[in-house]
Amino acid sequence: MSEILLGVNVDHIATLRQARGTTYPDPAHAAAVAEHAGADGITIHLREDRRHIQDRDVWVMSETLQTRMNLEMAVTDEMLDIACEVKPTFCCLVPEKREELTTEGGLDVAGQLDKITQAVARLSAAGVETSLFIDADKAQIDAAVATKAPYIEIHTGHYADAETEAEQQAELVRLTDGIRYAHQQGLKVNAGHGLHYFNVKAIAAIPEIIELNIGHAIIARAAIDGLEKAVRDMKQLMLEARR
Numbered sequence: 159m160s161e162i163l164l165g166v167n168v169d170h171i172a173t174l175r176q177a178r179g180t181t182y183p184d185p186a187h188a189a190a191v192a193e194h195a196g197a198d199g200i201t202i203h204l205r206e207d208r209r210h211i212q213d214r215d216v217w218v219m220s221e222t223l224q225t226r227m228n229l230e231m232a233v234t235d236e237m238l239d240i241a242c243e244v245k246p247t248f249c250c251l252v253p254e255k256r257e258e259l260t261t262e263g264g265l266d267v268a269g270q271l272d273k274i275t276q277a278v279a280r281l282s283a284a285g286v287e288t289s290l291f292i293d294a295d296k297a298q299i300d301a302a303v304a305t306k307a308p309y310i311e312i313h314t315g316h317y318a319d320a321e322t323e324a325e326q327q328a329e330l331v332r333l334t335d336g337i338r339y340a341h342q343q344g345l346k347v348n349a350g351h352g353l354h355y356f357n358v359k360a361i362a363a364i365p366e367i368i369e370l371n372i373g374h375a376i377i378a379r380a381a382i383d384g385l386e387k388a389v390r391d392m393k394q395l396m397l398e399a400r401r
């Protein structure tokens with residue numbers, strides 16, 4: 159079975175920094191440690207409200223990353239301008255609401271097809287590969303195909319937030335079916351949101367998934383075990399799931 163890749167999201171290193179307005183901890187430093195520990199890529203979410211990752215972090219990491227940057231952002235002119243200037247390897251278009259604690263669902267591609275298609279074309283012209291952060295929903299997957307985005311990232315938040323074993327199992331079936339369908343349509347499929355050390359293996363075992371983007375759980379574990387071990391342990395679980 160194919161290898162699965164780990165994208166480490168360092169947003170919440172920046173959350174710790176912003177809590178006191180200090181210059182530390184630096185997400186760029188954390189990214190270097192994560193890469194040294196085996197991360198295949200680094201994900202950062204430049205939110206419109208700059209609650210954690212700052213523009214400076216994006217520019218610094220565009221120079222310092224040894225793997226590759228996956229820049230998450232809302233579909234706005236401001237963010238598209240930044241992405242076309244920074245030219246990350248990947249750009250993942252995500253929904254954003256100012257009042258949300260974290261991303262609450264997938265991007266509604268079907269409901270704004272022209273806008274997303276134009277964004278994908280603009281990013282592609284700048285040499286950036288676009289991923290669309292969507293729910294495992296056939297209509298959204300079909301819409302993603304229509305935009306000509308090469309990648310999607312399937313939102314695993316409902317699976318992660320499931321309150322019962324039965325609900326989580328039903329979500330896993332929905333994700334598995336959606337990911338298989340998307341792969342059959344020619345999309346390259348990543349996944350992420352809310353994954354942690356006790357729920358990741360079932361998702362990592364889905365053979366069509368190329369990469370998992372994981373942040374909060376790794377950074378939380380790093381507070382106890384250190385970032386290098388937190389990254390290594392997560393990668394190990396993912397590789398075990400593929401054996």
Ligand SMILES: CC(=O)[C@@H](O)[C@H](O)COP(=O)(O)O
Nearest residue numbers: 169203252260261291350351
């Ligand atoms: C899109 C997604 O699921 C996350 O990568 C996103 O970064 C969550 O937002 P916060 O990092 O602000 O929690």
Ligand SMILES: NCC(=O)COP(=O)(O)O
Nearest residue numbers: 167350351352371373374
């Ligand atoms: N796109 C998902 C991501 O980058 C990390 O999400 P989380 O693990 O912080 O929930």
